[in-house]
Amino acid sequence: xxxxxxxxxxxxxxxxxxxxxxxxxxxxxxxxxxxxxxxxxxxxxxxxxxxxxxxxxxxxxxxxxxxxxxxxxxxxxxxxxxxxxxxxxxxxxxxxxxxxxxxxxxxxxxxxxxxxxxxxxxxxxxxxxxxxxxxxxxxxxxxxxxxxxxxxxxxxxxxxxxxxxxxxxxxxxxxxxxxxxxxxxxxxxxxxxxxxxxxxxxxxxxxxxxxxxxxxxxxxxxxxxxxxxxxxxxx
Amino acid sequence: xxxxxxxxxxxxxxxxxxxxxxxxxxxxxxxxxxxxxxxxxxxxxxxxxxxxxxxxxxxxxxxxxxxxxxxxxxxxxxxxxxxxxxxxxxxxxxxxxxxxxxxxxxxxxxxxxxxxxxxxxxxxxxxxxxxxxxxxxxxxxxxxxxxxxxxxxxxxxxxxxxxxxxxxxxxxxxxxxxxxxxxxxxxxxxxxxxxxxxxxxxxxxxxxxxxxxxxxxxxxxxxxxxxxxxxxxxx
Numbered sequence: 001x002x003x004x005x006x007x008x009x010x011x012x013x014x015x016x017x018x019x020x021x022x023x024x025x026x027x028x029x030x031x032x033x034x035x036x037x038x039x040x041x042x043x044x045x046x047x048x049x050x051x052x053x054x055x056x057x058x059x060x061x062x063x064x065x066x067x068x069x070x071x072x073x074x075x076x077x078x079x080x081x082x083x084x085x086x087x088x089x090x091x092x093x094x095x096x097x098x099x100x101x102x103x104x105x106x107x108x109x110x111x112x113x114x115x116x117x118x119x120x121x122x123x124x125x126x127x128x129x130x131x132x133x134x135x136x137x138x139x140x141x142x143x144x145x146x147x148x149x150x151x152x153x154x155x156x157x158x159x160x161x162x163x164x165x166x167x168x169x170x171x172x173x174x175x176x177x178x179x180x181x182x183x184x185x186x187x188x189x190x191x192x193x194x195x196x197x198x199x200x201x202x203x204x205x206x207x208x209x210x211x212x213x214x215x216x217x218x219x220x221x222x223x224x225x226x227x228x229x230x231x232x233x234x235x
Numbered sequence: 236x237x238x239x240x241x242x243x244x245x246x247x248x249x250x251x252x253x254x255x256x257x258x259x260x261x262x263x264x265x266x267x268x269x270x271x272x273x274x275x276x277x278x279x280x281x282x283x284x285x286x287x288x289x290x291x292x293x294x295x296x297x298x299x300x301x302x303x304x305x306x307x308x309x310x311x312x313x314x315x316x317x318x319x320x321x322x323x324x325x326x327x328x329x330x331x332x333x334x335x336x337x338x339x340x341x342x343x344x345x346x347x348x349x350x351x352x353x354x355x356x357x358x359x360x361x362x363x364x365x366x367x368x369x370x371x372x373x374x375x376x377x378x379x380x381x382x383x384x385x386x387x388x389x390x391x392x393x394x395x396x397x398x399x400x401x402x403x404x405x406x407x408x409x410x411x412x413x414x415x416x417x418x419x420x421x422x423x424x425x426x427x428x429x430x431x432x433x434x435x436x437x438x439x440x441x442x443x444x445x446x447x448x449x450x451x452x453x454x455x456x457x458x459x460x461x462x463x464x465x466x467x468x469x470x
Contacts, residue, residue, distance in 0.1 A: 020260035104371035110380040125372030129362045136339035137360030145345040150387040
């Protein structure tokens, strides 16, 4: 019996949603490997990452879904991460695991990355365009210039701690962010900040809002794949 | 006399240093436009950004240098930014301005971007791979996972204020960072942080160091195009 074991794993970022935002290197590796692992959050659901690359991936590729469920139960998550790792490990040759955005920024890939490293399996990261940068581009504003500083937060938690300290704050999930921001940016502060909201940056159904806090309609913000850029206005 | 005036400006990020990290869209636009503006820091110096794309740019392109000198004199800088803006403005048709990394993160493009917007000249941002993400990829570590937070600082200033607050800190310039970090990460704290240094990420002469603060040889860190990733170790 021949034991199959993976030789090398490419963690490929496919960017925020437009296949044209793939790098030349990502395309090259996707054409080279035989097996491409695609993350799904639920059985039967299509993979957002796979949708981005499907037109450039050849028909003869072995496309294998990896289930990364959303849950707050750490043990349940770990069970699935370990399962995903075992599926990858037991695949022959060089393989790719794709992830939306960039593999180093809140990616599904990081869940198996740690297991791969612990097992001395070679990993090569192929970066993708991270969504905060794609969103700033679509908002037509720089995130930071000169001596400004930037914070990226996974959600609005502790926003009050950071708002005064930083020039630009990116909040990756906009859930309940509207109420929170409206409380923080009261009469005294609301004109000092520019707020940009981008849902599904660079996708066909992208939605963009930018303005002072009073001008943002948070009811229209789709909470999935959306983020906020909060920028201090300088005089 | 026909007055020439630019129709549209593409601000293109060319990534950290490897032409394969260009996006498909960046390549498409570079092939489409007649004029490509390339930033230089000094007359007679080659453009780092142009070096990244030169093999994929056709010979018939009009390559125009824009001088963005390094200086602390704001008026002197503004004079050059304004000159660069005027050169772009008075060019016919659609043009590209290239910048290393990403146009939204400490880029030379942001200097003219503001002038272009004030003059209602259409701008389209084509993102590139930002160097902190390329560097994390080369260090083989995620920048942030799960509920971690990230701060990006233009230099080591105020590092002591942020070190306890964030899971991951990226410092974009490593000048004098060694002494500062060694003072901050004293006996009590030095084992709680992982320090990664990347010089010229993804370039041929890339240099990488990763380890506890004691294991980093800061004398070997080339200060140009280098950054530090400082990560709190979780138990």
